[in-house]
Amino acid sequence: MAKVWVILEAQDQKIKKVSYEMIGLAKQLGDVEAVLLGSGVSSLAQEAGEYGVSKVFVADCAELKDYTTAKYTRVLADLIQKKKPEIVLVANTSQGRDFAPRVAQRIGAGQISDVMDYQEGQFIRPVYSGKAFFKVSPCACPAIVTVRPNVFPAAEKCGGSCLVEEVAASFSADDLKAIVKEVVKQVSSRPELTEANIIVSGGRGMKGPENFAILEEMADVLGAAVGASRAAVDSGWRHHSFQVGQTGKTVSPSLYIACGISGAIQHLAGMGSSKVIVAINKDPEANIFKVADYGIVGDLFEVVPMLTAEFKKLLS
Amino acid sequence: MKIAVLIKQTFDTEAKIVVKEGKVDPSGVNVIINPYDEFAIEEALRIKEKVGGEVVVFSAGSDKVTESLRKALAMGADRAVRVELDGVAVDEGVVAEALAKAVGEGNFDLVLTGWLAIDDRSAQVGVRVAEILNLSQINMVTQLELADGKLTGSREIEGGMEVVEVPLPALITAQRGLNEPRYPSMKGIMQAKKKELKVVNASDLNISAQPKVEVKDVFLPKAKEAGKIYKDDMADAVSALVKALREEAKVI
Numbered sequence A: 001m002a003k004v005w006v007i008l009e010a011q012d013q014k015i016k017k018v019s020y021e022m023i024g025l026a027k028q029l030g031d032v033e034a035v036l037l038g039s040g041v042s043s044l045a046q047e048a049g050e051y052g053v054s055k056v057f058v059a060d061c062a063e064l065k066d067y068t069t070a071k072y073t074r075v076l077a078d079l080i081q082k083k084k085p086e087i088v089l090v091a092n093t094s095q096g097r098d099f100a101p102r103v104a105q106r107i108g109a110g111q112i113s114d115v116m117d118y119q120e121g122q123f124i125r126p127v128y129s130g131k132a133f134f135k136v137s138p139c140a141c142p143a144i145v146t147v148r149p150n151v152f153p154a155a156e157k158c159g160g161s162c163l164v165e166e167v168a169a170s171f172s173a174d175d176l177k178a179i180v181k182e183v184v185k186q187v188s189s190r191p192e193l194t195e196a197n198i199i200v201s202g203g204r205g206m207k208g209p210e211n212f213a214i215l216e217e218m219a220d221v222l223g224a225a226v227g228a229s230r231a232a233v234d235s236g237w238r239h240h241s242f243q244v245g246q247t248g249k250t251v252s253p254s255l256y257i258a259c260g261i262s263g264a265i266q267h268l269a270g271m272g273s274s275k276v277i278v279a280i281n282k283d284p285e286a287n288i289f290k291v292a293d294y295g296i297v298g299d300l301f302e303v304v305p306m307l308t309a310e311f312k313k314l315l316s
Numbered sequence B: 001m002k003i004a005v006l007i008k009q010t011f012d013t014e015a016k017i018v019v020k021e022g023k024v025d026p027s028g029v030n031v032i033i034n035p036y037d038e039f040a041i042e043e044a045l046r047i048k049e050k051v052g053g054e055v056v057v058f059s060a061g062s063d064k065v066t067e068s069l070r071k072a073l074a075m076g077a078d079r080a081v082r083v084e085l086d087g088v089a090v091d092e093g094v095v096a097e098a099l100a101k102a103v104g105e106g107n108f109d110l111v112l113t114g115w116l117a118i119d120d121r122s123a124q125v126g127v128r129v130a131e132i133l134n135l136s137q138i139n140m141v142t143q144l145e146l147a148d149g150k151l152t153g154s155r156e157i158e159g160g161m162e163v164v165e166v167p168l169p170a171l172i173t174a175q176r177g178l179n180e181p182r183y184p185s186m187k188g189i190m191q192a193k194k195k196e197l198k199v200v201n202a203s204d205l206n207i208s209a210q211p212k213v214e215v216k217d218v219f220l221p222k223a224k225e226a227g228k229i230y231k232d233d234m235a236d237a238v239s240a241l242v243k244a245l246r247e248e249a250k251v252i
């Protein structure tokens, strides 16, 4: 059986959900081992064992407290070259997509990016903004595969334990040239856009920044994140980190509620892979209805508060 | 400052995708400079306007990409280099090596690229070039400052922002938010016609990489079935929708 590695991603001393999704995929591919990098993370390694990982390599040292491209690349490239896994799964997150191609290049590997499905030995990834898909397979070992969050079902807890092997990390002066000056966390009670299960999004139809309050209220009832179209971002109503679309975030929640968004092709590029799409728009001809699973033709200022009230009844 | 900018020509964002003989058919499609690469060009021009120097744009592709290189020259880049890949079997690693070899001869202080090409979407080439040329990188940058030979870039991370400092020489990949790209002026368009546009053949670059991944097939997504659209009575519509989301779609 192929040796498949999952590069676990942790944040604030917690293994992120996407890591379990990668373990789920890895089990379809072969024998699963995992790698964990960070500072003070050793205690998390055993957790992976409960999900069917046989061994976890842990590089735990002060230098790995702050993520930088060069440090992660050093540790991972060295380890892959030594242990020779056949496939290495990396989360397609701000971190994963930063180091994966650099590791791939250093070890002379191919990379298959932003994978959303695996069928008959081939990885499926969206191209042309999700208007088409490539079926790709590696023709050399090892291969790096970056995995889109929120798409693969997470591995189930199956008990058991794993071997933990500590990995010594050593860095050259070059590896330590980049310095993280600051990490600014937005204090928000809402989930991050790319990790959210439900997203409520607003467009030009919101008419002004103050009106996003009604979407935030709905979002908080649903435990959802709040997104925006480019028109709303360009109008200065929302920060561009909340933009969904071709030049914004690509999201795959299980439910995407688009309010006052016309459904331009560039917007669909970012949310077309959502499992269920709901559109609220006063224009019955709006393009968003062509991709919506459910929709309401009406004034969002009337519909959204009613919907929030109905959700509240159901969920409280 | 010597600045290299890597630009890819891509399909227009509105383009309809047609698959013919297992490949995406490019005929009749309008092409543009990859939107993220326009941010890279703009940032290079702004830095040059501040500290002086030269901006050179590179694109790997057939004669067709000349149009995009000319546009970059019209925006204000000084020279252009086209890397002809004809006859070379490529994947991301091969394209990156070709570009890195072409760029590598120029002793650049800074290389700017987009973070992702909106057509093939692999988000690899910029980072691979940084590795080949042994440059520090800051990926997906939304704000960039240059002072005392160091670059400080802000990049988005999940739920926040990270500020990273790297010494020059370095490679930056551009994300939306970095700037608003300018349009070429009439004067710029006229001047661009006289600017140098060199062609380098991949076969002269001693590329050692071989493709490591293989695209086996291209397919279009299945057409979606028409959704359930409620109208007229809003109270009925809202309760029908919530019921459907719970009982049928099972997402809440």
Ligand SMILES: Cc1cc2nc3c(=O)[nH]c(=O)nc-3n(C[C@H](O)[C@H](O)[C@H](O)COP(=O)(O)OP(=O)(O)OC[C@H]3O[C@@H](n4cnc5c(N)ncnc54)[C@H](O)[C@@H]3O)c2cc1C
Residues within 6 Å of the ligand: A202, A203, A204, A205, A206, A228, A229, A230, A231, A232, A243, A244, A245, A246, A247, A248, A249, A259, A260, A261, A262, A263, A264, A265, A266, A267, A270, A280, A281, A282, A283, A286, A298, A299, A300, A301, B013, B035
């Ligand atoms: C290179 C490029 C990249 C782009 N990238 C992106 C991207 O990443 N993301 C993105 O979103 N766009 C992107 N765009 C822009 C895109 O083409 C559209 O312009 C944009 O998505 C429109 O936003 P919108 O739907 O909010 O606004 P509009 O198209 O103006 O639609 C507003 C909608 O609100 C409805 N409405 C108005 N009032 C109400 C009301 N009271 N109740 C209910 N409905 C109402 C209207 O019927 C209309 O359908 C890009 C464009 C280009 C050229």
Ligand SMILES: Cc1cc2nc3c(=O)[nH]c(=O)nc-3n(C[C@H](O)[C@H](O)[C@H](O)COP(=O)(O)OP(=O)(O)OC[C@H]3O[C@@H](n4cnc5c(N)ncnc54)[C@H](O)[C@@H]3O)c2cc1C
Residues within 6 Å of the ligand: B006, B007, B008, B009, B034, B036, B037, B058, B059, B060, B061, B090, B091, B092, B093, B095, B099, B112, B113, B114, B115, B116, B117, B118, B119, B120, B121, B122, B123, B124, B125, B126, B211, B213, B214, B215
């Ligand atoms: C097996 C395989 C076969 C392929 N065959 C062909 C083929 O026959 N013909 C073909 O044209 N393509 C082919 N491609 C596509 C080609 O490999 C990719 O376009 C290329 O690898 C760049 O990847 P990307 O477009 O995903 O760019 P990304 O990695 O997403 O691009 C990131 C940034 O790198 C820079 N960049 C990327 N490409 C270029 C470029 N060409 N010139 C300058 N800067 C660039 C830009 O700044 C861009 O914003 C093939 C790909 C694969 C995997």
